[in-house]
Amino acid sequence: MIIKEQGAPELGQVTFFDIKAAIYKGWYDMRRAPAYGVIVASICVAFGFLLGWITMATGKSYWLVFAAVGFPLFGPFTAVALYEVSHRLDYGLPLVFSEIFGVVRHQAARQLPSLCVIILMVFLFWFFIAHMIFALFLGLSTMTNVSSSLEVYFTADGLTMLAVGTAVGGLFALLLFMITVFAMPMLLDREVDFVTAMIASFIAVKSNLVLMVLWGAFIAICTFAAMVPAFLGLYLVLPLFGHASWHLYRASEARA
Numbered sequence: 001m002i003i004k005e006q007g008a009p010e011l012g013q014v015t016f017f018d019i020k021a022a023i024y025k026g027w028y029d030m031r032r033a034p035a036y037g038v039i040v041a042s043i044c045v046a047f048g049f050l051l052g053w054i055t056m057a058t059g060k061s062y063w064l065v066f067a068a069v070g071f072p073l074f075g076p077f078t079a080v081a082l083y084e085v086s087h088r089l090d091y092g093l094p095l096v097f098s099e100i101f102g103v104v105r106h107q108a109a110r111q112l113p114s115l116c117v118i119i120l121m122v123f124l125f126w127f128f129i130a131h132m133i134f135a136l137f138l139g140l141s142t143m144t145n146v147s148s149s150l151e152v153y154f155t156a157d158g159l160t161m162l163a164v165g166t167a168v169g170g171l172f173a174l175l176l177f178m179i180t181v182f183a184m185p186m187l188l189d190r191e192v193d194f195v196t197a198m199i200a201s202f203i204a205v206k207s208n209l210v211l212m213v214l215w216g217a218f219i220a221i222c223t224f225a226a227m228v229p230a231f232l233g234l235y236l237v238l239p240l241f242g243h244a245s246w247h248l249y250r251a252s253e254a255r256a
Contacts, residue, residue, distance in 0.1 A: 008196045011182060011204035012255030018248060019215055026244030029086050033095050036085050037239025044238055048231040080112065082242030083185045090250065103188070111187050111194040118198075119176060126172045130165060137161035177216045178205040185249040204252060215248075 030037050084103050088095055137157045152158050182201035186192060192200075205212045219241050226233025 006191045008186060008192045008200040009190065009253045011200060011252040014208040014211055014248065014252050014255075016211065018251040019211070022244040022247040022251060023240070025247040026240050026242070029089055029243040030239040032089065033085050036081055036100065037242070038235065040079070040081055040242065041235040041238045044234050045231040048227065048234070079184060079238075079242040079245060080188070082239060083188050083246045086243045086246035087188055111192070111197070115180065115183060115187065115194040115198065119180065122172060122176050126169060129168060133161060133165045133168065137164070173220065174213070174216065178202045181205060181212070181216070181245065182249050182252065185246050189249075
């Protein structure tokens with residue numbers, strides 16, 4: 001049984017070598033418990049196909065551009081089980097399927113849902129802002145869908161829309177990354193409320209801003225690349241970065 005400590009920990013400096021070590025440890029955890037990565041990735045792949053089907057079925061396939069940017073915002077949702085796997089491997093506990101997902105269900109009655117609601121609100125607000133950006137630059141353009149009206153994105157208005165949308169989406173992703181990257185594993189590791197965890201995560205990222213932004217950008221680039229081959233690359237990327245994120249949190253905690 002894991003005895004949880006009380007309150008948010010002091011999170012210390014993160015180095016390039018910490019990130020490198022976290023990736024190696026994440027790869028090791030993924031190989032030791034591949035089934036959990038497959039399950040988590042399958043959920044995300046199914047969600048990706050559902051999102052794509054909805055946009056095509058409603059005849060608004062141009063929304064795929066914004067959905068692709070917003071899709072990684074759901075990353076913290078999917079990583080919870082992976083954090084728990086690495087958590088148990090750290091403590092030398094057996095990986096029992098019912099216990100691992102039981103912990104995730106247990107968190108449903110605690111602080112985790114509150115943080116997930118904030119993630120969902122950010123995602124929905126991004127869709128609202130994305131719709132406004134699209135309407136502002138391309139609202140009067142004639143287009144049916146991405147495949148038949150791709151040229152509209154190469155007009156002056158289309159390129160401006162893509163640039164502005166990418167910048168605004170990047171800011172949303174950065175904010176979400178700052179408040180969740182350490183908060184999610186912290187909620188599983190300690191007895192702490194979600195607001196305190198978010199603040200601690202934000203401060204830790206701010207203290208290591210350049211390196212953590214590069215880490216977040218690396219995750220985003222790999223995630224987008226993994227989505228290109230019918231989302232199948234997520235079977236590698238999501239487990240790897242899910243486990244690695246846990247180990248980076250532990251490294252920052254150990255350095256405090």
